[in-house]
Amino acid sequence: MSKILHYRSKCIGCGFCIEQQPAYWCMSKKDGKATLINSVGKNGLFILSIPVIQVQQSKNIAAACPVRIIKVQ
């Protein structure tokens, strides 16, 4: 199983990840930052397990995040 890692505090809320992968991401109305849906968070790092088929797209999004706070493992 692969994972998406989101270092949320540095998010600038550009909305790119949400546009590209709406099933995994949504915008928090509270603080204007992206939220990784159903992820488990600790100390500002949010982690979500994803199926292999989603890895490539997630990696593309990680590479395009303007502040590089998404990682795929």
Added chain:
Amino acid sequence: MPLQLINTNVEILAPVGSYESLQAAINAGANSIYFGVEQLNMRTRSSRSFEISDIKKVVSICKVNGLKAYLTLNTVMYEHDMQLLKSILKEAKNEGIHAVIAADFSVIEYCSQLGIPLHISTQANVSNIESVKFFSRYADVVVLARELTLQQIDSISKEIKRQQIKGPAGALIKIELFVHGALCMAISGKCYLSLHTQNASANRGACVQNCRRQYIVKDIEHEQELLIDNEYIMSPKDLCTIDILDQLIASGVDVLKIEGRSKGAEYVQIVTTCYREALASIRNGTYSADKIINWKLAMSKVYNRGFWEGYFLGRRLGEWTNNSGSAALEKKVYVGKGSKYYSKIGIGEFEIESGSIKMGDMLMITGPACGMVKERMSKLRVNGIETNVAVKGDKISFPFATKVTANNKLYKIVNSNNE
């Protein structure tokens, strides 16, 4: 300029991206500072040290030291930012912020609802008296577009007086101008280069500075490279107006704004000091070519891309830098951080983490309590014993006026061309 015509209330506004820079601005005698919090300001990528919870501390430090504190909220705002925006403004209002700097109409509207004094950001590109008049319904200060000439500024400020254009506070609208620091190749910072290349919008504070790189121009059909004499074809030099400051003051400017929220405390302290001194000299009639040379020399030692007077003299585009990074004559090299402070005897202890220090070296210390302090090593004690050099792992101590903690950074100042 006859002395009686000089506006003696001109304010010097310094950039603050950290508590070190805040103290540096105070040390330098700034009248006011501006800072951003969270992701809704134009330096989101390059300086992200302040959060909502810092508003209270920054404002209270400013009040204690008699400075005004302005909060920058000048990115493009989206629907999903509204809640955060409201929370920031609520906190700013509670803490008694002196003003918010904004360009987006949502911020303007909320500030006016909450009764928070407003300054119109340079992002709004105000370039004529009608725009000033429009914004005067909401704002007391307008930062004019950086691309105006002195004559245009002069005519705007004369019209403000002639037409008695006043802001919500009841006083004539004040004109603020960027007088020093980085210039953008795009008009009023509205650039999309970063978005096109790295998906990072400069209008959300995420500029990756594509314009600061070297480029080659190639004719694809003939595979021929065009000869251009400076590869930094998109990177303007830094704005520096210290040698035309008298003319700027004469054109009616009320607030002199220094760019550089992502720059170090040494930049803030030195540049602010130079402009404060220049302003004082203009006031007392001692502003001279010799002084200008010294101020320029002092400022060329901290981060810069070379200097030019921007668009104020009506010069056309083409003042491109020759440097990818800074053209500063001096460079700071990190050597270590603070470890202890013996408050009774006023001695600070620093641990060397990289490189070495020897007697006679010029040291620079930055920290939230001291801002920026430069000191020549005249007495070097390593682990309590007097010596000539200190290397990695050593603990050095010397007299220091303010408390030393792990937040204090120790640098060695070297010439840029010899490491």
